[in-house]
Amino acid sequence: MGEDQEPTGEQDRRDDGLDLARAQMRAAAGSPHAAARRRRRRSTRGTSSEPGTQVSGSGPDDRDPQLLGAMVERLVGEQGWDLELRMRGVFARWPELVGAEVAAHTNPETFTDGKLVVRTDSTAWATQLKLLTPTILVRLNEELGHGTVTLIEVLGPRGPSWIKGRRTTRDGRGPRDTYG
Structure with a gap:
């Protein structure tokens, strides 16, 4: 059996597992999920008249990468900063x-x-x-x-502060108390 030939029965199994991979791929391609994926892929490629559908084209789009400066500028404008x-x-x-x-x-x-x-x-x-x-x-x-x-x-400049430490009294006599 050559490289391009596919196995036909139990006795034609290959040791490298390619026959199992091909069989699983064929089964997956025929599944209803695969058909839905193909339909979705086709609908996003072309133009669609349905509202709310994302359409990709050759022109610039909001989903394209944006320059950082433009994004920051837009954020600053939106926030009022x-x-x-x-x-x-x-x-x-x-x-x-x-x-x-x-x-x-x-x-x-x-x-x-x-x-x-x-x-x-x-x-x-x-x-x-x-x-x-x-x-x-x-x-x-x-x-x-x-x-x-x-x-x-x-x-003008701030005056000196006589407050030292964590505890102070309000309306106290200030620094005169320490001078005797």
């Missing part, structure tokens, strides 16, 4: 926007409802930044869109 991300970009690029010398002495803290809060490391820099506020407002609104930042609140 656009302004917040732009503001975080301003915080990250603060030295570039206001200049290295001003940025060395100032730090943007929060942005809510058009109000940007900036903290300075000295009262002299707080005064200087108040004088520069109109220029900084124009620069920020160029970056973020007209009217995004309406007010810049400039805060």
